[in-house]
Amino acid sequence: MAETRLQAEAARTRSILVAAGASGSWDWDIVEGVLHADARFAELYGLDPEEALAGVSTELFFKAIHPEDRARMRIALAGILGGAEVFSKEFRVVAPDSSILWMHGRGQAHFDEQDMPVRFTGLLVDVTERKRTEERLRVAQSAGGIGTFEYIDGFATATVSSEFCQLLGLYPASVLPVRTINGVLTEGEPLLIPQPGHDTIPETLDGVFCIVRNEDGMARWIARRGEIVREGSGYRLIGVIYDVTAAKEQEARLRDLADTLEVRVEQEVAERREAEEALRQAQKMEAVGQLTGGIAHDFNNLLTIIIGNIDTVLRRFDSGGDPRARRSLENALKGAERAASLTQRLLAFSRRQPLDPKTVDVDRLLAGMSDLLTRSITESIAIQIVADDDLWPVEADPHQLENVILNLAVNARDAMPGGGTLTIAARNVELAEEGPDGAPPGQYIAISVTDTGIGMSADTVARVFDPFFTTKEVGKGTGLGLSMVYGFAKQSGGYIAIDSEEREGTTFTLYLGRKTDRGGDSFESPGAQGAVAGGTETLLVVEDDDEVRAYTVGILRELGYRVIEAHDGVSALRLLEREDFVINLLLTDMVMPKMSGEELALKARNLHPHIKVLFASGYTRDAIMHDDRLDIGVDLISKPFTYVTLAGKVRDVLDRVQA
Amino acid sequence: MIPDSVALGELERDALTEIVNIGVSRAASSLRKMIGDHVTLSVPSIDVVSQSRAARLISEREAADLVAVRQDFSGPFSGRALLIFPEANSLELVRAVTGDSLTAQEVVEMEHEALTETGNIILNSCLATMANMLKRSLTMTIPEVLRGNGATLFGVGANETADGLVLFLYIDFAVRKRDIRGYIAMIMDIPSLEVLKELLDEFIARVVGTDG
Numbered sequence: 001m002a003e004t005r006l007q008a009e010a011a012r013t014r015s016i017l018v019a020a021g022a023s024g025s026w027d028w029d030i031v032e033g034v035l036h037a038d039a040r041f042a043e044l045y046g047l048d049p050e051e052a053l054a055g056v057s058t059e060l061f062f063k064a065i066h067p068e069d070r071a072r073m074r075i076a077l078a079g080i081l082g083g084a085e086v087f088s089k090e091f092r093v094v095a096p097d098s099s100i101l102w103m104h105g106r107g108q109a110h111f112d113e114q115d116m117p118v119r120f121t122g123l124l125v126d127v128t129e130r131k132r133t134e135e136r137l138r139v140a141q142s143a144g145g146i147g148t149f150e151y152i153d154g155f156a157t158a159t160v161s162s163e164f165c166q167l168l169g170l171y172p173a174s175v176l177p178v179r180t181i182n183g184v185l186t187e188g189e190p191l192l193i194p195q196p197g198h199d200t201i202p203e204t205l206d207g208v209f210c211i212v213r214n215e216d217g218m219a220r221w222i223a224r225r226g227e228i229v230r231e232g233s234g235y236r237l238i239g240v241i242y243d244v245t246a247a248k249e250q251e252a253r254l255r256d257l258a259d260t261l262e263v264r265v266e267q268e269v270a271e272r273r274e275a276e277e278a279l280r281q282a283q284k285m286e287a288v289g290q291l292t293g294g295i296a297h298d299f300n301n302l303l304t305i306i307i308g309n310i311d312t313v314l315r316r317f318d319s320g321g322d323p324r325a326r327r328s329l330e331n332a333l334k335g336a337e338r339a340a341s342l343t344q345r346l347l348a349f350s351r352r353q354p355l356d357p358k359t360v361d362v363d364r365l366l367a368g369m370s371d372l373l374t375r376s377i378t379e380s381i382a383i384q385i386v387a388d389d390d391l392w393p394v395e396a397d398p399h400q401l402e403n404v405i406l407n408l409a410v411n412a413r414d415a416m417p418g419g420g421t422l423t424i425a426a427r428n429v430e431l432a433e434e435g436p437d438g439a440p441p442g443q444y445i446a447i448s449v450t451d452t453g454i455g456m457s458a459d460t461v462a463r464v465f466d467p468f469f470t471t472k473e474v475g476k477g478t479g480l481g482l483s484m485v486y487g488f489a490k491q492s493g494g495y496i497a498i499d500s501e502e503r504e505g506t507t508f509t510l511y512l513g514r515k516t517d518r519g520g521d522s523f524e525s526p527g528a529q530g531a532v533a534g535g536t537e538t539l540l541v542v543e544d545d546d547e548v549r550a551y552t553v554g555i556l557r558e559l560g561y562r563v564i565e566a567h568d569g570v571s572a573l574r575l576l577e578r579e580d581f582v583i584n585l586l587l588t589d590m591v592m593p594k595m596s597g598e599e600l601a602l603k604a605r606n607l608h609p610h611i612k613v614l615f616a617s618g619y620t621r622d623a624i625m626h627d628d629r630l631d632i633g634v635d636l637i638s639k640p641f642t643y644v645t646l647a648g649k650v651r652d653v654l655d656r657v658q659a
Numbered sequence: 660m661i662p663d664s665v666a667l668g669e670l671e672r673d674a675l676t677e678i679v680n681i682g683v684s685r686a687a688s689s690l691r692k693m694i695g696d697h698v699t700l701s702v703p704s705i706d707v708v709s710q711s712r713a714a715r716l717i718s719e720r721e722a723a724d725l726v727a728v729r730q731d732f733s734g735p736f737s738g739r740a741l742l743i744f745p746e747a748n749s750l751e752l753v754r755a756v757t758g759d760s761l762t763a764q765e766v767v768e769m770e771h772e773a774l775t776e777t778g779n780i781i782l783n784s785c786l787a788t789m790a791n792m793l794k795r796s797l798t799m800t801i802p803e804v805l806r807g808n809g810a811t812l813f814g815v816g817a818n819e820t821a822d823g824l825v826l827f828l829y830i831d832f833a834v835r836k837r838d839i840r841g842y843i844a845m846i847m848d849i850p851s852l853e854v855l856k857e858l859l860d861e862f863i864a865r866v867v868g869t870d871g
Contacts, residue, residue: 071867072673078866079677082792085684086701115688171716179722214719 023103028058028120030081035061041124046096066092066100080109080120087122090131102131144242149226151178151193151237153201158193167222167241169213184211192224193237202228205239208248221248296343297591301545303343304640307336308551311643340640344403357395357492359515362426362445363387369402373409373424380419387426392514394445396492404485408449408508411482415453415506423450428514435511436497443514444495448507455502464498485510533651534559537584541565542572542600543616544592548639552587552616555643556650569595569603576607583611585654590617614653616641665824665852667707670867671859676705678792678862679828679843682785689780694756699833700781702843706827707852713825713844714809721745727805727812728778732786734797736854738823738847740786741805741812742778748839749774752832755839771804778802781830785843793858813846823848826855 024041028034034055037045042052045064065073069091076089087107092100107122141147147164158181162172168184170176178193185192189209194202205226212219226239310333317326366385373383405424412422429446431439456464465486489496489510500506539561543549549565556563564583566572569592576583586604590597601613615636637649667675683700690698708716717725724746731739744752753766753773761769779802790797805812813825823846832839847855 071670071863074867075670075673075677075863078674078862079680082677082681083684083788084677084680085687085699086680088701109684111688115685170719171712173720176720177722180719183722214715 023101023126024124026061026107026120026122026124028061028122029055029118030120031118033058044093044095044101044124064093064095066094068092077120080107081117083109083111083115083117085109087120090127093124101126102128146240146242148240149181149193149237150239152231153194153234153236164241167220167243168211169215169218184214186210186212186219192222192241201230201235202237204228205237208244221245299339299343300639301548303336303340305547305551307333307340307640307642308548308555310336312551312554315643336640344638357397359393360396360398360401361391361393362401362447363389363391365398365402366405366424366426369405372406376406376410377413377422378419381413381416382421384421384423385425386423388428390428391426392428392443392445394512395515396494396512397488400488400492404488404510405447405449407482407485408510411508412449412451412453412506415451415455417453420452420505424448425450429511435495436509437495437511439495439511444511445514446509446511448509450505450507452505455504455506456498456500457502461498461500465496534561534647535651535654536560536562537654538562538564538581539585539587539650540572540575540583542567542569542586542588542592542597544568544589548589552646555646556587558643559647559650561650568592569597569600572600573603573607576604576611583608585612585614585650587614587616587650590615612653612656614649661707661709661824662849665707665849665856667705667856667859670863671856672705674859674863674866675826675855676702676828678789679705679785681792682788683781683830685788686781686784689784690756690777693780697833698755700830702828702830704829708825708827710813710823710825710846713827713846714813716809716827717743717812717842717844718809721809723747724806724808725812726774727807728774728782728802729805730779730782730786730802731800732797734790735795735858736797736847736851738845738851740782741842741844741846742782743812743842743844744839746806748841752777752839752841755832774804775802778804782843793855793862795858813844824852826852 024044025038026041027036029036032055035052035058036055037047037052039049039053041047042049045052045060047056047060061077062070062073073089073091076087080087085108087105087109090102090104093103094100104125104127105122106125107120109117110119110121112118137148141161141163145163145167147167148161149158149164150160151158156179157175157177159174160176160181161174165172165176168181170180170184178195181193182191182195189211190207192209192211205224205228207224209222209224210219211222221244222241223244224239224241226237229236229238310329314326314329314333317329366387370383370385373385377383409422409424416422424447426445426447429435429444431441431444433441435441435444465483485508486496488494493513495511497509497511498506499509539556541549541553541556541563542565543552544567546567549567553563553565564575564581566575569588572586572588576586586601588597588600592600597615597617601615604611604613613635616639617636635649635653637646641649679702683702687698687700690700706716725743726746726749727741727743729739729741731737750766750770753770754761756773756777757766757769782802783799786797786799826845826847828843828845830841830843832841
């Protein structure tokens with residue numbers, strides 16, 4: 001019982017001593033080989049305090065030392081006994097209650113006159129707490145990859161941890177010159193640790209630095225954090241550093257992504273803007289086309305009236321009449337016809353010109369044109385027409401094809417103001433691979449118009465088919481000629497190529513596909529028109545424009561036909577339903593309010609399957625046109641038409657054997 | 660990088676540290692007698708590194724130019740011992756060992772003499788103690804003073820063979836409140852270090868005995 005109390009008392013005393021930090025002192029008499037120790041030392045070592053004070057065996061010095069540290073301490077003591085002056089070691093002591101304490105032993109050797117060590121005195125200090133703190137700090141540093149540093153201003157060195165050295169790729173040391181530390185920074189970086197001479201107190205230790213590790217030359221990013229402690233007029237920096245390369249790289253990648261994203265978005269937007277611009281341009285051209293087409297439609301109606309009426313007057317003009325009045329009428333008619341050809345071109349540009357393709361023998365067509373060409377081309381230009389003997393037939397609107405060739409010939413003429421040679425050639429061409437203007441392989445008839453004139457620059461060639469593009473003086477050309485040529489080529493499923501060199505001349509070549517199925521179509525040459533022939537059949541004329549209708553009906557009646565008329569589809573149908581007469585031919589306008597010409601024709605055919613239909617139009621949208629061509633078996637007369645053309649067309653349709 | 664046959668174990672390192680400690684303590688005692696003032700020398704740690712690493716190590720720690728006292732030694736293990744100071748510390752050391760009575764001019768004049776003498780005392784003492792404690796004998800050449808950076812002192816990059824190893828010891832001087840750091844480097848080839856290691860093992864066996 002008493003012993004227990006004593007033990008408890010001893011434990012309390014020891015804990016107080018431990019708390020105070022000092023855990024004992026010793027005095028080792030080297031000459032006598034005796035160890036004297038104080039009460040605290042004795043208690044720590046489990047010795048009798050009085051015996052310890054009086055002197056015990058020096059071997060007891062090692063008794064309480066942890067077995068793993070014992071060899072190290074024996075070597076250290078060998079140093080002291082051999083003549084070393086200073087003793088400063090940390091080691092573990094196993095206390096009587098088996099607890100392990102870290103001790104820091106600081107000692108000093110005392111020498112006699114002959115420099116022989118005679119005494120060794122020292123003090124034991126319990127550093128268990130510190131040791132554990134150090135251990136925690138060490139683990140925190142190594143596990144967290146964090147290096148610590150401490151710098152007092154004015155010094156040329158800083159105290160650092162080994163992790164600090166490791167991060168910077170420096171050889172481990174506890175003290176490093178500030179210059180060495182800052183030496184790892186890449187050029188232009190602020191200082192990691194202030195260098196002597198920089199007397200201003202830093203505002204913050206927060207910062208990121210780019211370094212090149214001394215050991216391996218690797219570039220890394222290092223973050224610095226810490227506190228600034230003011231001491232008197234100076235300061236002390238206590239901080240940590242750690243590697244933030246991964247985060248920095250991630251950040252850089254993200255920034256890079258964001259940067260390129262911006263560029264990519266810009267590119268997309270630019271492309272889109274271009275596409276929108278192109279679309280806007282296309283829409284504008286479409287609108288211009290519609291407007292042009294619309295104007296042409298109204299114009300054609302007006303021209304039908306003008307031409308028709310002049311025509312009628314001229315036909316009734318007796319030969320004894322005033323020749324001047326007749327000439328005036330003829331001039332008016334010419335003017336109206338020119339206006340009609342202009343509207344025709346406008347329609348060609350808007351690609352709304354109704355084509356009436358037929359199987360055409362180009363050789364015959366060219367032969368028929370020679371008179372026309374000779375009249376149009378000045379004498380200073382020699383004209384050659386060369387056509388292969390066995391030319392394949394083509395399918396095209398012969399009138400328009402004639403127009404195209406004439407257009408090209410007139411252009412060629414204008415390119416040769418000083419005279420030259422105009423060659424119009426036609427030959428069979430077999431393309432084995434993709435030809436000019438993207439023509440796919442196949443059989444073509446190539447019609448070329450060649451001049452020996454001024455030629456065109458590449459720039460002009462590129463724009464030559466643009467509507468309203470002209471190199472001619474103002475008032476000399478409409479700028480619609482070549483765009484009409486282009487429109488025709490495309491509408492006819494053909495291709496067009498230009499070969500031109502400045503001062504050498506130009507060749508336009510039109511490629512038209514070979515017509516393989518000759519069918520029952522007869523060759524037609526627009527140059528050969530029969531005499532005006534009338535008839536006695538019953539015709540129904542449907543036209544919403546009263547004046548055009550009156551003119552049309554007038555011609556037809558003059559020709560001997562029996563004509564009934566209607567101003568719209570509905571009243572026309574009523575007439576068709578009547579059974580008291582048979583209508584042989586329906587002549588209807590294409591574009592009418594409420595019911596279109598096509599719709600009417602369809603209903604008329606339902607009522608009278610054998611009725612013949614002739615459409616009249618100055619402007620044909622896609623009503624009866626598919627792929628820009630008239631459906632087979634559909635006949636069309638273009639406005640404005642004359643007495644002769646209407647008479648011919650009507651007779652033609654009436655006489656045709658129903659398929 | 661360091662062959663196993665020469666890499667020092669923890670106890671061997673402790674033993675060598677203590678032996679050199681005895682040497683510098685004796686040197687301190689000699690210096691004390693010479694200048695009649697308090698001089699303390701101690702060796703806190705030791706490393707075995709390659710010559711090029713030693714050059715890098717010292718240039719990292721010492722940004723300035725260096726001054727060194729060199730002595731070659733031969734015996735069972737042979738090599739070259741260097742006592743190295745930062746050049747800035749060298750005059751300070753001269754002042755410390757000569758007292759503050761000299762003028763600046765005299766200090767500069769005395770520098771070479773003082774360095775040679777101080778280096779001789781410290782290196783001699785260390786090598787003699789090593790020979791004594793390891794129960795062998797060594798002979799030494801006359802000391803000479805060298806100046807340069809880490810690379811020149813350790814013969815890195817020069818024609819000299821640089822495949823030797825360096826026993827690197829840090830020493831703290833405390834002379835009249837002056838803080839002077841210095842280094843002792845012993846450049847040895849591998850056979851010499853192998854012998855040294857064997858001798859250290861013998862020493863440990865003698866000191867520790869069967870205990871521990």
